[in-house]
Amino acid sequence: MTQAELDIVADPRIVPSRKLPGRVTALGIADGEGFRTRGVATLxxxxxxxxxxxxxxxTRRSGSREPWYRRETEMRSGRQLSIVSEEELEQVRRAMDLPRLEAGWIGANIVTAGLPRLSFLPIGTRLFVDGEAVLVVEGQNAPCRYAGRSIAEAYPERSGLDLLFPQVAKRLRGVIATVERAGAISTGAAFTAKLPEQWIYG
Structure with missing residues (x-):
């Protein structure tokens, strides 16, 4: 290892922890057939x-996003919840030139407002919701053709939306999360996002 490489490892850039406010504007559950979520008042x-x-x-079964495992390998689930933001959803809607884009069409469980860069919340961020449930961000939710097809179903007159969505929604698709502390979440609830100290290991 060169001295330059050693210097990078020895002196990583550290970003202090911080807190950011947000609110829940919509909730959904996928308890029927297919990919979409239906709106509910409380989860x-x-x-x-x-x-x-x-x-x-x-747990869940591995798929194409986990090429290091054989397909259908049982593994810990890091995607109990899909969270998107109103701000990023609007960016995607404009990029796709759509009159409307519903969070439920892409399987979102929680829609937020107040965190315009929701998709960039670091892994390990905790969302403390109104003193009850606590969620842990596990990573970005990569856009896929399944969600694109769901959007396309709403606009049968438009071709290619299934492929357009993964292109324009990259790093705008929100995050996946797991539940660290059980509790109820209601539409309109306030939450605090507690971002952990971050560093880049070169």
């Missing part, structure tokens, strides 16, 4: 996620 979260939701559970 009663358990440690395994949303009871009855297609992503509930402590």
């Amino acid at each position: 009663d979260l358990g440690l395994d996620g949303i009871p009855g939701d297609r992503h509930a559970g402590f």
Whole structure:
């Protein structure tokens, strides 16, 4: 290892922890057929996620996003919840030139306002919701053709939306999260995002 490489490792850039406010503007559950979520006023979260939701559970089966495992390998679930922001959803809507883009069409469980760069919340960020549920951000939610197809169903007169969505929604698709402390979340609830100290290991 060169001295320059050693210097990078020995002196990483450290960003202090911080707190940011936000609010919940909509909630949804995928408890029926297909990919979409339907709107609800409250979610009663358990440690395994949303009871009855297609992503509930402590484990899940690996897929194309985990090429290091054989397909269908049981693994810990880091995607009990899908969270998107109104601000980023609006960016995607404009980029796709759509009159309307519903969060439920892309399977969102929680919609937020007040955090315009929601998708860039670092892994390990905790969302403390109105003194009850606590969620932990596990990573960005990569846009896929499944969500694109769901959008396309709403606009049968437009071709190519299924492919356009993954292109324009990269790093705007929100985050996936798990439940660290069980509790209820209601539409309109305030939350505090507690970002951990961050560093880049070169």
